[in-house]
Amino acid sequence: MCDMSFKRxxxxxxxxTSQLFSxxxxxxxxxxxxxxxxxxxxxxxxxxxxxxxxxxxxxxxxAQAIASRQxxxxxxxxxxxxxxxxxxxxxPNDNDEESRSSEDKIKIAWRYEPMKQFQTTVASDNCHPxxxxxxxxxxxxxxxxxxxxxxIIPIDTPSQLLHSLHQLLESNREPLRIxxxxxxxxxxxDPNSQDLxxxxxxxxxxxxxxxxxxxxxxxxxxxxxxxxxxxxKLGWVSDSLITLSAFAAxxxxxxxxxxxxxxxQIHSLPSPKSLVSASDRFSTLxxxxxxxxxxxxxxxxxxxxxxxxxxxxxxxxVSERRTTAPAVSKMGAxxxxxxxxxxxxxxxxxxxxGFQSDRPELYDF
Numbered sequence: 001m002c003d004m005s006f007k008r009x010x011x012x013x014x015x016x017t018s019q020l021f022s023x024x025x026x027x028x029x030x031x032x033x034x035x036x037x038x039x040x041x042x043x044x045x046x047x048x049x050x051x052x053x054x055x056x057x058x059x060x061x062x063a064q065a066i067a068s069r070q071x072x073x074x075x076x077x078x079x080x081x082x083x084x085x086x087x088x089x090x091x092p093n094d095n096d097e098e099s100r101s102s103e104d105k106i107k108i109a110w111r112y113e114p115m116k117q118f119q120t121t122v123a124s125d126n127c128h129p130x131x132x133x134x135x136x137x138x139x140x141x142x143x144x145x146x147x148x149x150x151x152i153i154p155i156d157t158p159s160q161l162l163h164s165l166h167q168l169l170e171s172n173r174e175p176l177r178i179x180x181x182x183x184x185x186x187x188x189x190d191p192n193s194q195d196l197x198x199x200x201x202x203x204x205x206x207x208x209x210x211x212x213x214x215x216x217x218x219x220x221x222x223x224x225x226x227x228x229x230x231x232x233k234l235g236w237v238s239d240s241l242i243t244l245s246a247f248a249a250x251x252x253x254x255x256x257x258x259x260x261x262x263x264x265q266i267h268s269l270p271s272p273k274s275l276v277s278a279s280d281r282f283s284t285l286x287x288x289x290x291x292x293x294x295x296x297x298x299x300x301x302x303x304x305x306x307x308x309x310x311x312x313x314x315x316x317x318v319s320e321r322r323t324t325a326p327a328v329s330k331m332g333a334x335x336x337x338x339x340x341x342x343x344x345x346x347x348x349x350x351x352x353x354g355f356q357s358d359r360p361e362l363y364d365f
Contacts, residue, residue, distance in 0.1 A: 018272050021177055021214050024064030025057065026124035027307035030285050031296075032240060032270060033278030035126065038175070039211035040239040040270040041204045045224035045231065048246035053262065053298070054218030056305060057244075058181040059084040061216045063136060065177045066144050067128040072177040073151040073168060075161065080181065081141055081150065088131040088303065121308035122284050131303045157189040158199035162206070169210040178203075178215035184223035193230070196223065200237040235268035242266055244298060257297060257310070264296035264307055285309060 020035030023042070029035045036042050046054035063084045065072035074081055144150035153164050165178065184196055191199070196219070203215055219234075224243070235241040246262035247254035253263075266286075269277040279286060285296060285307065295310035 019175065020126075021070075021175075022064050022068070022124070022126045023057065023216070024060030024127055024130060025305060025307065026127045027121050027285060028057070028060075028242075029124050029126065030122045030283050031242070031264075031266065031279060031307065033280075033282050036214050036216065036240070037270050037272045037278075038214050039207045039272055040214055041200065041207055042214075042216040042240045042242075042270070043200065043234055043238040044216075044218040044242055044244065045234065046218065046244045046246065047221055047224040047226065048248050048262070049221045050248040051246045051262075052221070053244040053246060053300065053305070054220075054224070055181050056300070058179050058216060058218055060130065060305070061177065062179050063130055064128060065179075066136070066140065066150065067130075069144075069149055070177060071149055071151070071172075071174055072179060073153055073165070075153050075155055075178075075180045077154070078141060078145075078152060081152075082136065082138060084136045085130045085132050086134045086136040086140070088129040088134065121306050132300075132305070133303060155187045158191055158195050158202075161188075162199065162202045165203070166206060169206060169213055173210070173212055176213040178213060180215065180217035183217045183219050185220050193223075197233060197237050200234070204237060204239065231267050238268065239270040239272075241268045259299065260297040260308075260310070261299045262297060263310070264298050266296075 019038040020029075021038065022029055022035045023032070032042070044054040044057050046052065062072060062074060062081060063086060066084075067087060141150065145152070151168065153161070153168070155161075156164065161180075169176070183199075184191055200217075203217075207213055207215060226243075231241065231243065243265040244262055245265060247257070247260070269279045271277040296307055297310045298305065298307045300306075
């Protein structure tokens with residue numbers, strides 16, 4: 001007799017066969033399903049005018065390529081590359097705000113100290129540990145240029161830029177990263193929305209034609225505003241579209257989530273050679289085991305950019321639980337505590353029941 005029961009398929013842990021390029025941010029790699037696949041285009045939008053987190057993601061992308069000695073093409077100049085971050089001397093814990101000393105402990109009950117901290121983000125062995133307070137040495141940039149790992153293409157109009165990238169992809173079939181920071185800035189000829197859509201669609205077609213390369217870009221704040229379904233259109237012409245919405249212009253959200261600097265919204269995810277994105281099966285932050293998706297936020301500390309699950313602070317708005325009695329006030333006022341003596345009997349009055357003459361079926365206790 002055959003078994004007619006149905007079993008739910010669970011992820012086996014095998015990664016997709018296409019080549020993956022690390023973005024330099026472990027949590028972003030997790031959202032993408034392990035990294036940015038080859039022949040795919042990643043677009044980052046950041047609508048806040050006071051910050052530029054989208055460009056920060058591009059600097060991680062370039063620093064990861066140079067540290068890994070991978071070929072990368074940057075649309076810009078060497079001054080922008082010299083402003084990228086560089087390697088950290090020691091690897092910190094991804095869930096700590098900063099590296100804590102042995103004397104700086106969380107004030108909690110002693111029985112909870114051996115327990116591990118609640119993990120809100122992920123770590124990855126594919127990313128190099130970068131420090132935002134450290135700049136890439138000029139000697140490293142010069143060496144990358146001399147050895148052909150770093151290729152600089154000057155900023156031009158979208159049509160001319162596509163032509164230059166086509167020639168570069170045609171001349172060499174080795175794996176290549178393409179980074180286009182601050183797309184739609186005035187240096188690109190002040191393109192309108194139609195020009196941007198045509199450029200992204202043409203760049204995506206080039207990556208499909210030359211599957212040994214991938215590309216990452218970010219749009220300036222003026223071109224990241226979601227008006228008339230703009231994000232939906234950008235998602236159609238790019239393989240992955242992610243928005244980093246900062247709290248700088250919204251004090252209410254900043255007060256509600258003081259530990260975060262903004263929200264992460266996922267519009268589309270790469271799915272090369274498949275109908276289902278690898279992120280749905282392998283992402284930890286998006287809840288691969290349950291097949292759902294968690295709310296995500298990001299924070300930028302002094303040393304790194306982290307994407308983590310959205311969570312509230314300790315109830316009451318305090319960041320630490322108090323384990324000691326409050327200090328006595330400066331006025332020296334004493335506090336009197338009265339304890340009720342249980343041995344003294346308490347007289348209880350008799351219950352009175354009142355009848356309503358007009359409605360005898362009701363009782364008034």
